[in-house]
Amino acid sequence: MPIIAKRPNLLWLSIITLAASVTAALQAAPPEPGARIKSVDDLNSSGGARIDPATAPGRPLFEQNCAMCHLGGVAKAPSPQFLGMLAPDAIVASLSSGVMRTQAAMLSPAQRIEVAEYLTKTPYASYQRPAPPKQCAGPAAAFDLTDVPGAIGWGRDNRRFVPANVAGLGKGDLPRLKLRWSFAYPASSHARSQPTVAWGTLFVGSQDGTVYAFDPKSGCTKWSTRLSAEIRTGIVADPVTKRLYFGDLLGKAHALDALTGKELWAERMSDHADATITGTPTLGGDLLYVPVSSLEVVQAGNPNYACCTFRGSVVALDPATGREVWRAYTAGVPTPQGKTSDGAPILGPSGAPVWNSPTYDAANGRVYFGSGENYSTPADDNSDTVFAVDAKTGARIWHTQLTAQDAWNVGCMLGLGSCPTENGPDYDIAASALLVPIGNAQDMLVVGQKSGQVWGLDPKTGKVAWQTRIGHGGTQGGVHFGMAAEGLRIFAPINDMADTGDARVYDPATRGAGLHAIDAATGKETWFARAADRCAGLKFCDPGISAAVTAVPGVVFAGHLDGMFRAYDSQTGKVLWQNDTTKPVPSIDGRTAKGGSMSGSGPAVWKGMVFVNSGYGMYSHMAGNALLAYDIAPKP
Numbered sequence: 001m002p003i004i005a006k007r008p009n010l011l012w013l014s015i016i017t018l019a020a021s022v023t024a025a026l027q028a029a030p031p032e033p034g035a036r037i038k039s040v041d042d043l044n045s046s047g048g049a050r051i052d053p054a055t056a057p058g059r060p061l062f063e064q065n066c067a068m069c070h071l072g073g074v075a076k077a078p079s080p081q082f083l084g085m086l087a088p089d090a091i092v093a094s095l096s097s098g099v100m101r102t103q104a105a106m107l108s109p110a111q112r113i114e115v116a117e118y119l120t121k122t123p124y125a126s127y128q129r130p131a132p133p134k135q136c137a138g139p140a141a142a143f144d145l146t147d148v149p150g151a152i153g154w155g156r157d158n159r160r161f162v163p164a165n166v167a168g169l170g171k172g173d174l175p176r177l178k179l180r181w182s183f184a185y186p187a188s189s190h191a192r193s194q195p196t197v198a199w200g201t202l203f204v205g206s207q208d209g210t211v212y213a214f215d216p217k218s219g220c221t222k223w224s225t226r227l228s229a230e231i232r233t234g235i236v237a238d239p240v241t242k243r244l245y246f247g248d249l250l251g252k253a254h255a256l257d258a259l260t261g262k263e264l265w266a267e268r269m270s271d272h273a274d275a276t277i278t279g280t281p282t283l284g285g286d287l288l289y290v291p292v293s294s295l296e297v298v299q300a301g302n303p304n305y306a307c308c309t310f311r312g313s314v315v316a317l318d319p320a321t322g323r324e325v326w327r328a329y330t331a332g333v334p335t336p337q338g339k340t341s342d343g344a345p346i347l348g349p350s351g352a353p354v355w356n357s358p359t360y361d362a363a364n365g366r367v368y369f370g371s372g373e374n375y376s377t378p379a380d381d382n383s384d385t386v387f388a389v390d391a392k393t394g395a396r397i398w399h400t401q402l403t404a405q406d407a408w409n410v411g412c413m414l415g416l417g418s419c420p421t422e423n424g425p426d427y428d429i430a431a432s433a434l435l436v437p438i439g440n441a442q443d444m445l446v447v448g449q450k451s452g453q454v455w456g457l458d459p460k461t462g463k464v465a466w467q468t469r470i471g472h473g474g475t476q477g478g479v480h481f482g483m484a485a486e487g488l489r490i491f492a493p494i495n496d497m498a499d500t501g502d503a504r505v506y507d508p509a510t511r512g513a514g515l516h517a518i519d520a521a522t523g524k525e526t527w528f529a530r531a532a533d534r535c536a537g538l539k540f541c542d543p544g545i546s547a548a549v550t551a552v553p554g555v556v557f558a559g560h561l562d563g564m565f566r567a568y569d570s571q572t573g574k575v576l577w578q579n580d581t582t583k584p585v586p587s588i589d590g591r592t593a594k595g596g597s598m599s600g601s602g603p604a605v606w607k608g609m610v611f612v613n614s615g616y617g618m619y620s621h622m623a624g625n626a627l628l629a630y631d632i633a634p635k636p
C-alpha cells in the first residue's frame with residue numbers, strides 16, 4: 001500500500017496544535033500538501049528552530065521523573081504529546097508553581113526549562129511572550145451589570161442566532177461596518193475560542209491558555225488570566241452566577257469569576273491521558289454539559305500502540321463546583337480484539353469522541369449531541385451517531401447512526417497495520433445539532449455532518465425526517481464546525497476543500513464550498529452562495545467555510561478558510577459586505593495582528609459590533625493571530 005498522499009486535513013488534526021507553533025508563530029507552516037508523511041511528528045512539524053528530542057538533555061530528566069505517570073501509568077496524567085502542545089513557559093510555570101510543583105521539586109530551574117524544551121521541541125529562548133495587554137482605566141474598566149447575557153450562541157443556544165436587540169445591526173448598517181480595533185494573541189498561530197459578550201465585556205480564550213476580558217469598544221483589557229493549556233472552546237457566561245465556563249486542550253473544564261478572572265474550579269473531565277475538550281460546554285437547567293473528545297486517534301500512528309481505550313462522553317457537572325453528576329458514554333467498552341499486522345494489540349470498540357457543544361432541550365428534559373468515528377475495529381453503532389439522553393440522569397433515550405462502519409485512526413494516513421479494516425471515512429458529526437421549532441408544537445433536530453450532508457431528525461424518536469446532500473464531504477467537512485438558523489432557515493457552511501490526493505485543486509463544478517440555506521422542515525435547499533475562489537495558488541488557502549457561522553436578522557456572517565470575512569443576505573445568499581482578514585493591522589498594544597484562515601469558532605455580534613478570530617495555522621491552513629473588532633459606529 002503506498003504511503004498515503006492524503007493531506008493531513010482531518011478534524012482530529014484540528015485538535016493537535018503544531019507542537020512548536022509557539023515559536024515563529026506566524027511563519028509556522030504545516031507540512032506541504034502531499035508531502036510524504038512518515039511519522040506523526042511530520043504532521044506536527046511547524047518549521048523554525050527545533051530541539052531534537054532524541055538528544056535533548058530534557059529527555060533523561062523526563063524519563064526519570066515524569067514518564068512513570070505520563071506514559072499511561074497514572075489516571076488523568078496527560079500524554080507527552082499533549083504536554084508538547086503547551087507553551088514552553090506554561091510547562092515551566094506548572095513545574096515551578098503549578099500543579100506539578102511537587103513532582104518537579106527535584107529539578108533545578110534550568111532542568112525544568114530543559115524538560116519543557118524536550119516536550120515542546122522548542123528552544124526556550126526562542127519563545128518570547130510580549131508584555132501584558134493594555135489595561136483599561138476609568139469607565140472602560142467597569143462591567144455593565146445591566147447587560148445580562150441572553151441564551152445566545154454555543155453553550156446556550158446552538159442556533160447561533162443573535163436577535164436584533166442584542167445584535168444592534170442589520171443589512172442597512174453593513175456599509176458602515178469598519179474595523180475598530182484588533183488584538184494580536186501572543187505567541188499564537190491560531191485563534192479558535194468562540195468570543196462571547198456579557199456584562200459589557202468581550203470574553204475570549206487563546207492558544208497560550210490566557211482568557212481575556214476586553215472592553216468591546218476600545219480593546220483595552222479589564223483582566224486577563226493565564227491558565228496552562230490552550231482554550232479552543234467558546235466561553236459560556238452564566239447570567240445568574242456571573243461565572244464563565246469553558247474547556248481546555250488537556251481536557252479540563254474551568255469556571256472563572258467573570259468580574260475578576262479568578263479561577264473558581266477546574267476539573268479534568270476524563271481519566272484518559274489523551275482526553276481533550278473542543279466543543280463548548282452547555283449550560284442547561286441546573287447542570288453544565290461538557291463534551292469530551294480525545295487525541296488518542298493520533299497514538300495509533302505509533303505501530304506499537306495498543307489502540308484504543310478512549311470512549312467519547314458527555315459529562316454533566318454541578319456548575320458551582322465542577323463535581324460530576326453523570327456521564328453518558330458514546331462507544332461501547334473496549335476489549336481485546338486480536339493484533340494488528342504490526343503485532344500491536346487491538347482494543348475495541350473505542351473512540352466516537354464528542355466534538356460539539358451539546359444541545360439542551362428544556363421542554364423535553366433532554367440533551368442531544370453527535371459523535372465522531374470509532375478509533376479501532378470493530379466499528380460499533382455509536383460512531384457518527386446522534387444521541388438523545390435524559391438531561392437529569394444521562395440515560396440514553398435514542399441514538400441514530402448517520403454513517404455506519406466508520407472506524408479510522410492516524411494509522412490509516414501512515415499506511416500502518418493499526419488502520420482499522422473499516423478504514424474510515426472519518427465522517428464525524430463535528431458541528432452542534434440545532435433544535436428548531438417548525439410549527440404545530442413540533443421541533444426538528446438539524447444535524448450537519450462532515451460527509452457533506454445535513455439531516456433533519458425527529459427529536460422525540462431520532463427518526464430521520466429528511467437528508468440533503470450539499471457538499472461532497474471530506475475529512476474536514478462537509479459541514480465542519482457549526483451551522484446557524486434564522487427561524488426555519490438553516491445556514492449550512494460547506495468546506496469541501498481539496499483534501500484528496502496530492503493536487504490542491506479546487507473544482508467549483510463538483511464541490512459545494514460556500515454557504516447553503518436549507519429549510520428546517522423539509523430539508524429543501526433555498527439558496528447556495530458558492531464561495532469565490534480567490535486563492536489563486538496561494539499556499540494553504542481554500543475558498544470554503546469550515547468555521548461556524550452566525551446569523552442576525554437578515555444577515556449571516558461567515559469566515560472563510562481563505563481569510564475572507566463575509567456578510568451574506570439571509571434571504572438570497574448575496575454577499576453584502578466583506579473584509580480580508582489576512583491583511584496585517586495594528587494590534588491594540590502596538591504590535592501587529594495578522595489573520596489567516598478562519599476556522600473553528602464564528603463571529604459574535606453585539607450592539608452594532610462584530611468580533612471574530614482569524615488564523616488557523618494547522619493542517620494545511622494559513623496561520624494567524626488576530627482578534628478583530630468591527631463597529632458600525634465611527635471611531636471616536
Ligand code: HEC
Binds near residue numbers: 091094103268
Ligand atoms: C505521580 C504522577 C506524576 C508525575 C511523577 C508527574 N506528573 Fe505531571 N501530571 C500528573 C497528573 C495526574 C496530571 C494532571 C493534573 C491535573 O489535571 O490536575 C499532570 C499534569 C501535568 C501537566 C499539565 C499541568 C497543568 O497545568 O495543567 C504538566 C505540564 C506535567 N504534568 C508535566 C510533568 C513533568 C514535566 C513531570 C516530571 C518532572 C511530571 N509532570 C511528573 C501526574 C504526574
